[in-house]
Amino acid sequence: MPKKITIYDIAKELKITAASVSRALNNNPKISAKTRKLVQETASKLNYKPNRLALALKSGKSNNVGVIVPKINSNFFSSVIRGIEDELFPQGYHVIICQTYELGTREIENINALLNAQVDGILMSYSGATSNHDHLNFIIEKNLPLIFFDRKADIEGVSSVTINDFVGAYEATKQLIQQGCKHIAHLTIDRSLEIYKDRFEGYQKALLDHGMQVQEDFIIESESTLEGGKTSIQKLLELKQIPDAIFSASDFVALGAIRELKAKGIKIPDEFCVTGFSNEPFTNFMELPITSVDQFPLEMGKMAAKVFLEQVNNKETKIEKNVVLNPKLYVRKSSTKPSNSKSKKTNNK
Amino acid sequence: MPKKITIYDIAKELKITAASVSRALNNNPKISAKTRKLVQETASKLNYKPNRLALALKSGKSNNVGVIVPKINSNFFSSVIRGIEDELFPQGYHVIICQTYELGTREIENINALLNAQVDGILMSYSGATSNHDHLNFIIEKNLPLIFFDRKADIEGVSSVTINDFVGAYEATKQLIQQGCKHIAHLTIDRSLEIYKDRFEGYQKALLDHGMQVQEDFIIESESTLEGGKTSIQKLLELKQIPDAIFSASDFVALGAIRELKAKGIKIPDEFCVTGFSNEPFTNFMELPITSVDQFPLEMGKMAAKVFLEQVNNKETKIEKNVVLNPKLYVRKSSTKPSNSKSKKTNNK
DNA sequence: TAAATTTGCGTTATCGATTACATAAGCATA
């Protein structure tokens, strides 16, 4: 097995010192053109590759960033990561992936592991169910760039890139109202998370702004799964006043709901309208395409990366940036009543 | 900004040397219980965190692995990565993500970047359109574990974890034959990639084994997109002999095909059966669920990680392992003719 | 009690690169 080539090997070959080799390879002016040429030739002849670990140790800059997400195998998060990678790789950064599986303990573990690995910054979707930010303080105290995306907490000095969940939910609900739906239910997930709280509030505000009432029993919380949608519909259908539309904070719940509604013989969109959230690819693949709110995960990732770059490149000045992206409602068949089917708003991404 | 705590800070605090601190923290027996306790207390008091970079430089082991995929935001690849991460994180490894965007140049760039970063191994889905493996030789020469997953090339000393694409395609085609389909077309992607070549051959073999002929004009190559499915169907419908089923090597192409068939007024599955490949989540979400072949990406990732672990833990012995996972056909409505709809084989994952 | 052994800790080199400082050689100027 061939040994690793270091600048010392190049130095020995040319009977000079490692310092000169280093200078030659880094376009340092304090070296003669002749030596530089010789070193560069020898380097490529020996197939020299700089050891980034040594460089990182010396400079205190690893050129790695950590990205923490609940799970990587979801369309939303993998698209955010793609956006981050697309933006950071050309700048010489590598992305280290960590998953929390929605577990607070894993979040702490991951942060510690990333800090030990000397990452130059952490981009994370913050689970932040608790208000205990101790593990984040280690990052902040070290003056390491920390950027939240999608799920954030309001912490001084911490930047964030999110979408306006409130507006997304408001627009989605408004569209249902405009379709003539009178009793609009809301299927939500864990409202201790800001994103779901905001979607709930957007829904509420849209109803109130249009002279409609918010009914407590129309708000059903479940997991973000098809099963969650099924059981939620079952609960709604047991009410005295049955709703005629739902705005779901999750596309998966929306799909589960649609399936259950169909199973009960309820016609969509004629008798019942459904709108989801996230614009998961499948919402547009269905024979009955589902109206949904796009969160632009790719752009979110890119923006988070840009905010990170701004911060590492201006270490001295402390900048907190809170970018809020605008979501976009894609109105599709699941919430377009036949009488309105020629609506200009219909939009198939 | 607080300075980083190193073992030297602990040493100074206790008026001992860094070597003793190191021994105390690493359960080295050559240290007294009293000193060990003192060091451990001081370490946690000062919130000491080991610098993995220094450790990596010293030991020559970074505890990072590189994973190279065409793109991360696809259900298949993000699931493989999840499998890898699930398996490697508990073993103290971090996963560095790289994308090739299906570009050979990016593959070389990524490999060089990972080698510079001193990763302990590389797991990759090999684009390998060309037969030029020069950039891989750098990895192999360094005796670094290299594991292919999904897309491989047969290179001595390189392990791989793949699924049996041939069998998957064979089973899928056989099921169509058993449904009574007489003219089965095949929609494929780039057959210079082994996976697509194998699927094509499985299709071919199934036809021949059942006394059917392989028709050259029934094989249509396109991109793995909905659009690809649409244009492929258009070509097939222009033939003198129109097929009555397709086996598609891609779920996206299958979906595009289904849409176009419906647009032409062709009834699925009554007049035409369709089967895809990959078992993308949406295939089972549709109102007309699509028959597809599951590739078990999570298991593939876990297995690739396990093969990697075996190799790093047995550096001295050179082991080449070629794991072939069995795919599973999920028979759904798109390929189940009404007369056979009670078939025992129907399976909804 | 002296010799032999064990134990605990300090000294120092090392991993691979960068860089401040020192120094020698080359050249121009007086």
Place this chain on the structure above:
DNA sequence: TATGCTTATGTAATCGATAACGCAAATTTA
């Protein structure tokens, strides 16, 4: 020719951890 100024190169410290080696003190054995 002596002096000053560049320029190119060498020397050595540094980043943070580990580990071989050496040595003194403590302990065991004869």
